[in-house]
Amino acid sequence: MGLDEAAQKPHDRLSAWLAADMEAVNLLIRERMASEHAPRIPQVTAHLVEAGGKRLRPLLTLAAARLCGYEGPYHIHLAATVEFIHTATLLHDDVVDESTQRRGRPTANLLWDNKSSVLVGDYLFARSFQLMTEPGSMRVMRILSNASATIAEGEVLQLTAAQDLATTEAIYLQVVRGKTAALFSAATEVGGVIAGVDEAQVQALFTYGDALGIAFQIVDDLLDYGGTSAVIGKNVGDDFRERKLTLPVIKAVALANAEERAFWERTIARGKQDDGDLEQAMAIMARHGAMAAARADALDWAARAKAALSALPDHPIRDMLADLADYVVARIN
C-alpha cells in the first residue's frame, strides 16, 4: 500500500477497492428507483440518493460478500436493498423529526411535502422487498425483513422514549440497535450468507456490523452536540431541541444535582427551552464527563467490532473493516 492509500480514510479505501461493484449497485439503484407512472418517485429519491451520501451500508454488504469469497451477482442486489431501506427510513425520519436539512441540503419534506416523503418512502420499502427476493435465499429475506421490523420498532421506541428522563442506557441501546445497528448487522450478515460461509463466520459478520453500528450512532449523537453544521451537514443541537435522550444526556441526567435535574426537567421533559440552554446543556455534560464517557463506550464497541473480525479470512478488506471501526470513533477526536 502506498503512502497515498494509507492516508485515505478507510471508507474511501473500501470504496476504491470495491469500485466496480459499487458502480453496479449505483446502476441498479437508479434502475429500480424509476417509476413508469409516477415521476415524482425518482425525483424525490434522486434528491436523496444522489446527494453524496457515504453509501456506507451497501459498502458493508459488498465488503462482507467479497471478504468471504463470493463471486456471484447477488451481492449487488443486496447492497441496493440495504441502501433502499436506508433511504426509505431517512425520508420517513425527516417527516417524523420535521427536519429541514439532510446531508447539507434541504430535506425532501421541505422541497416537496410530507405526503411525498411518506409515500415515496413506502415505495422504496416495497422496492427493497422486491430486490431482496431476487437472490432466492429464504434466509437472506428473513434477515432483511427482521432488520426492517427492528428499525421501525426502534423508531417508535425512540418516539416514546423522547422527553422521558427515566430513559436508561439499556433503552438507549435498544433504540440505537433499531435505528442504526440492525441495518449495519443485516448488511454484513447477508454478505456472508450468500457467500455460503460457516455459521461462526456469519455470526462474526453480524457481530461486526452490530458493534460498528452502535459505535457509529453513539458518535453521531455526540457530534450532534459537539460538531459544527459545516462538518456534519446537519443542524447542531437538533437532538436537544427534539428532546431526545441520547447517551451523553442520559449519563449527565444520572449524575445530576438538584439544580441540573431541574434544568433537564424544564428543557427535556417539559420542553421549555430558551436561548443559551443548548450551551448550558453542553456545559453540564462536560462537567460530569458525559461526553468523554460516551466516547469511551463508542471506543469499546469499536473494539468489539474489530475483535469479531478475527474469525474472518485474512484479506485486505478485513484490514479496511478494522480501520473503519477505528475511524468511526476517530471522527470525534
Place this chain on the structure above:
Amino acid sequence: MGLDEAAQKPHDRLSAWLAADMEAVNLLIRERMASEHAPRIPQVTAHLVEAGGKRLRPLLTLAAARLCGYEGPYHIHLAATVEFIHTATLLHDDVVDESTQRRGRPTANLLWDNKSSVLVGDYLFARSFQLMTEPGSMRVMRILSNASATIAEGEVLQLTAAQDLATTEAIYLQVVRGKTAALFSAATEVGGVIAGVDEAQVQALFTYGDALGIAFQIVDDLLDYGGTSAVIGKNVGDDFRERKLTLPVIKAVALANAEERAFWERTIARGKQDDGDLEQAMAIMARHGAMAAARADALDWAARAKAALSALPDHPIRDMLADLADYVVARIN
C-alpha cells in the same frame, strides 16, 4: 342453504363459512402486532385492526386457498400479511389525506400523532414482509412485494394527479389498480399459488381480485359523493375537498360546458371552495349522468370478476365470491 343464510350479505356468508380460519388469522394478527419494546405499536394497531373493519382482503385469501382445496397452515399467514399491508396503508393514507375519521372513529393520526402513524405503519409493513416469508414460497413473496410496490406507486400517482383536470380515465384506472386492486388481486392470487393449482386458475384468481378491486373502488368513490356519513363511516365529500379526480368527476369534466369547466377549474384545480360547492358538483355530475355512467363501469368490472370464476372449481365458496362481486356494486343501489 336456509332462508336466513340466503338473506345474509355474501361477505357475511364467506365469514361464516371461513370462521375457524378467520379466527386463526385474528389470533396471528394480534400475536404479530405485539412489540416487546414499544407498547405504542399494539396500541395504534389495535385501534385500527379492532375497529370492526370488514377484513375483506384476508377473507379473499382464505376463500381462494380453500376454494382451491388447500389444506396446509399457510393461508393463515398470507391472510394476516394482506391485512397488515392494508392496515399500514390506511395509517399512512390518513396522514397523507389529513383525515380525522376512519371506520366511524377518530383516526390514529388524530388520537396520537402523524409520527406514530408513519412509524407504526412502517412496522406493520416490515411485519407483513416477515410473515410473507414464512410459507417459504418465492413466488408468493414476489407477488406480495410487487403488490406493495404497486400500492405505493398508485398512491404517489394519486398525489400528483390530484387537482389536475387533465387526469384521464386511464390514469384513474392506474391509481385504482394501485390503491385497491393490487392488494385484492394479490390476496386471491397467493391463495391459488399456495394451493398449487394450474396457471389458468392462478390467472383466474388474479383477474377476479383485480376486477373486484376496481369495482369496489369505483363504488367507494361514488359513495364519497352519494352516501351518508352514518352509513359509510367517513366524511361525505372528502374527495371533493381533497380535490381528487375520481371517476364521476373525470366523466363530468369531460362533458363540461364553459360555465361548468370554470366551476371545476375553481374548485378542483385552484382549490377555491365555498359553501354549496359540493352540492353544486353533485348537481353537475347528475346533469351529465356521470354517477350513472361510473356505476355502469363498476357493474362491468363486477361482471368481469364473475366471468373469471368459471375457470375455478364448482364450490359453495365460488358462489359466494360471485355474489360478492354483485354485492360490491349493489352497495350503491
